[in-house]
Amino acid sequence: MTTQTILPVDAEHLSELSQRSGEPGWLKESRLKALELAASLTLPRLEKTKLDRWNLNTYGTYKASQAFTALNEAPASIAALIKDQEAGSLIIQRNSEVVYTRLAPELAEQGVIFTDLQTAVKKHGDLVRRYLHKAVQPDEHSIAALHAALWSGGVFLYVPKNVIVSTPIQAVLLTDDAEAVFVPHILIVAEANSSVTYVDNYVSDKTEAGLHNGAVEVFVGAGAKVQFASVHQLGEDTTDVTYRRAVVENDGMIDWIVGEMNYGNTASDTKSVLKGNGSSSNAKVIAVGSGAQKLNYTTQAQHFGRNTPSNMITRAVMRDSATSIINGITKIEKGATRADGQQTEKVLMLSPKARGDANPILLIDEDDVTAGHAASVGQVNPEQVYYLMSRGISKHDAETLVIYGFLAPVVSQIPLEGLRKQLQSLVERKLGQ
Amino acid sequence: MAAEFIIEGLKASIEGKEILKGINLQMKGGEVHAIMGPNGTGKSTLASALMGHPKYEVTEGTATLEGENLLEMAVDERARAGLFLAMQYPSEISGVTNSDFLRSAINSRREEGSEISLIRFIRQMEAKMKELDMNPEFLHRYLNEGFSGGEKKRNEILQMMMLDPKIVILDEIDSGLDIDALKIVAEGVNSMRSEGRGFLVITHYQRLLNYVTPDFVHVMMQGRIVKSGGPELAQRLEADGYEWIKEELGIEDETVGQEA
Ligand SMILES: Nc1ncnc2c1ncn2[C@@H]1O[C@H](COP(=O)(O)OP(=O)(O)O)[C@@H](O)[C@H]1O
Ligand SMILES: [Mg+2]
Numbered sequence: 269m270t271t272q273t274i275l276p277v278d279a280e281h282l283s284e285l286s287q288r289s290g291e292p293g294w295l296k297e298s299r300l301k302a303l304e305l306a307a308s309l310t311l312p313r314l315e316k317t318k319l320d321r322w323n324l325n326t327y328g329t330y331k332a333s334q335a336f337t338a339l340n341e342a343p344a345s346i347a348a349l350i351k352d353q354e355a356g357s358l359i360i361q362r363n364s365e366v367v368y369t370r371l372a373p374e375l376a377e378q379g380v381i382f383t384d385l386q387t388a389v390k391k392h393g394d395l396v397r398r399y400l401h402k403a404v405q406p407d408e409h410s411i412a413a414l415h416a417a418l419w420s421g422g423v424f425l426y427v428p429k430n431v432i433v434s435t436p437i438q439a440v441l442l443t444d445d446a447e448a449v450f451v452p453h454i455l456i457v458a459e460a461n462s463s464v465t466y467v468d469n470y471v472s473d474k475t476e477a478g479l480h481n482g483a484v485e486v487f488v489g490a491g492a493k494v495q496f497a498s499v500h501q502l503g504e505d506t507t508d509v510t511y512r513r514a515v516v517e518n519d520g521m522i523d524w525i526v527g528e529m530n531y532g533n534t535a536s537d538t539k540s541v542l543k544g545n546g547s548s549s550n551a552k553v554i555a556v557g558s559g560a561q562k563l564n565y566t567t568q569a570q571h572f573g574r575n576t577p578s579n580m581i582t583r584a585v586m587r588d589s590a591t592s593i594i595n596g597i598t599k600i601e602k603g604a605t606r607a608d609g610q611q612t613e614k615v616l617m618l619s620p621k622a623r624g625d626a627n628p629i630l631l632i633d634e635d636d637v638t639a640g641h642a643a644s645v646g647q648v649n650p651e652q653v654y655y656l657m658s659r660g661i662s663k664h665d666a667e668t669l670v671i672y673g674f675l676a677p678v679v680s681q682i683p684l685e686g687l688r689k690q691l692q693s694l695v696e697r698k699l700g701q
Numbered sequence: 702m703a704a705e706f707i708i709e710g711l712k713a714s715i716e717g718k719e720i721l722k723g724i725n726l727q728m729k730g731g732e733v734h735a736i737m738g739p740n741g742t743g744k745s746t747l748a749s750a751l752m753g754h755p756k757y758e759v760t761e762g763t764a765t766l767e768g769e770n771l772l773e774m775a776v777d778e779r780a781r782a783g784l785f786l787a788m789q790y791p792s793e794i795s796g797v798t799n800s801d802f803l804r805s806a807i808n809s810r811r812e813e814g815s816e817i818s819l820i821r822f823i824r825q826m827e828a829k830m831k832e833l834d835m836n837p838e839f840l841h842r843y844l845n846e847g848f849s850g851g852e853k854k855r856n857e858i859l860q861m862m863m864l865d866p867k868i869v870i871l872d873e874i875d876s877g878l879d880i881d882a883l884k885i886v887a888e889g890v891n892s893m894r895s896e897g898r899g900f901l902v903i904t905h906y907q908r909l910l911n912y913v914t915p916d917f918v919h920v921m922m923q924g925r926i927v928k929s930g931g932p933e934l935a936q937r938l939e940a941d942g943y944e945w946i947k948e949e950l951g952i953e954d955e956t957v958g959q960e961a
Contacts, residue, residue: 658752658786659780660810672796675796
């Protein structure tokens with residue numbers, strides 16, 4: 269039995285919206301086609317997760333947001349994240365629209381483009397069209413299709429050939445109006461031998477039910493290096509479904525750093541397609557589940573190129589009655605000789621009601637490769653707590669040390685100090701109550 | 702005041718099986734007592750029961766330090782009361798650095814607001830590590846993770862030195878140490894000998910006792926102390942082994958659970 273996709277908008281309205289915001293015809297067509305697809309496609313099939321029981325219909329409608337020119341006009345809910353960013357490169361999306369955009373002038377001079385995606389489709393139409401929806405494709409499932417039909421706001425980051433961007437580019441995406449659609453699309457294109465770090469934060473400030481249907485597409489050119497860091501800290505009532513994909517050309521590198529710190533149900537899929545020879549991928553996911561959260565985290569590496577190393581690490585701590593399904597999929601295609609795919613998924617359970625499940629999968633169609641996986645689901649080791657207590661440390665502090673210690677080997681490798689500290693404090697907030 | 706440590710009628714079991722069959726022992730500050738005995742005779746069980754390992758259940762007896770019964774305290778309270786156990790098999794704890802761990806341990810003994818300063822802590826730690834010939838990088842390594850057997854033992858002694866306990870139990874601190882490392886560890890122990898501190902040195906070799914001279918020697922078999930004496934007892938055991946004691950006492954199998 270298939271469940272009929274409930275369309276949050278009809279074709280006529282979608283077409284009118286597109287027209288009104290002055291979008292090029294090809295985009296309007298693309299949205300309408302995606303909407304049509306959505307009606308016929310089913311939800312993505314996730315391991316041991318019944319998405320059809322999730323609240324995936326509260327899209328809301330497109331609503332305009334008041335733009336602001338100075339950061340001190342930003343809502344208090346994101347103040348801490350944008351502190352001292354006056355001179356930085358920053359985009360802020362609030363609900364359906366981007367409300368603040370700043371690109372450091374020295375980067376603009378070098379040809380870097382950093383603007384909301386709605387503006388980019390008008391100003392840099394050909395460029396955007398070449399990449400948009402090519403990594404996360406609308407025909408994959410109904411969520412991807414609805415994303416392609418409904419996205420608004422969004423980020424377009426383009427780094428020209430040989431340009432090295434040394435300070436992180438930042439985006440903050442805020443949902444604080446339950447009636448407004450929150451479907452941002454992040455598109456990053458790094459041309460050959462360029463280098464860039466992008467960091468974003470997803471924040472909510474509302475108590476009504478809501479949905480974030482997000483897609484991230486990263487195109488890493490030959491010899492380019494992209495570091496992509498994302499922290500999701502959406503509240504209990506916001507359901508988060510996010511697809512992240514990178515396509516990496518010869519000798520390119522993608523680094524994923526993902527902090528899954530939401531309070532609501534979350535499904536995320538972070539995948540690197542190692543298309544070029546010598547391309548590589550490194551993914552680190554840190555997660556804390558609390559309350560009655562249902563969580564499904566997937567990391568994937570698909571190897572086409574020869575000599576392609578990939579490494580994926582997920583560490584998750586589950587408390588209360590949180591449930592997490594953690595999947596790692598390493599796929600090595602025929603011809604990807606000397607590929608090396610490694611993955612580790614570890615879950616630490618803090619309560620007898622918490623559930624954790626780690627599913628490492630290796631799919632290998634080539635002989636001349638190396639691959640490995642490790643997965644574990646466990647509780648705080650009483651021997652370790654005893655050892656720490658035997659030195660005078662209280663039970664509570666001993667357990668805390670062990671739990672933070674579980675995440676530390678991954679957190680400590682995060683190359684951005686600010687992000688590392690932010691993640692640390694989010695972990696403390698989620699574990700500390 | 703010199704620490705006085707008295708164990709009386711201590712019985713303990715694991716998974717319902719009685720291992721310690723009534724241990725009596727008295728120690729004063731400044732004294733070094735050695736507990737010797739073949740493998741499987743209950744030596745580590747004694748150490749673990751005193752420290753409060755969750756797997757060991759104390760069924761009878763008391764262990765008082767300066768008049769307070771340790772056995773009624775939680776593990777961390779025993780430690781803060783002055784008990785220290787250098788474990789035979791120390792745990793490895795990933796993600797917790799040696800220095801974060803030890804600083805927490807020191808601060809657990811201090812009032813909130815009067816925690817040890819980082820500078821002072823590092824200086825103390827580095828000085829002690831030098832005494833133990835430990836590479837300073839061990840400060841930043843995860844606790845015991847990937848340490849060799851000998852490095853773990855040194856790390857136990859380092860903790861003892863930093864925490865300044867009143868009663869120190871060393872469980873097979875000499876196992877896995879080469880002779881140079883043994884000397885360093887023994888020097889570390891000797892440097893901590895003082896009027897206010899007592900040592901209970903568990904070993905099944907006499908070797909360590911050449912460097913840390915005991916005042917009293919006790920032999921454990923079948924979960925009991927079956928013989929006590931002075932340092933000469935350790936020498937006799939070194940020369941003649943344990944057989945003569947078994948013959949003297951009519952014991953056939955010295956391990957726990959084998960008595961008729
Ligand atoms: N964790 C355990 N589980 C089950 N039995 C144990 C355990 N630890 C010790 N024992 C029992 O207690 C006896 C004494 O062990 P132990 O105290 O380690 O001896 P020693 O330190 O003298 O070698 C063992 O022979 C074994 O029968
Ligand atoms: Mg032992």
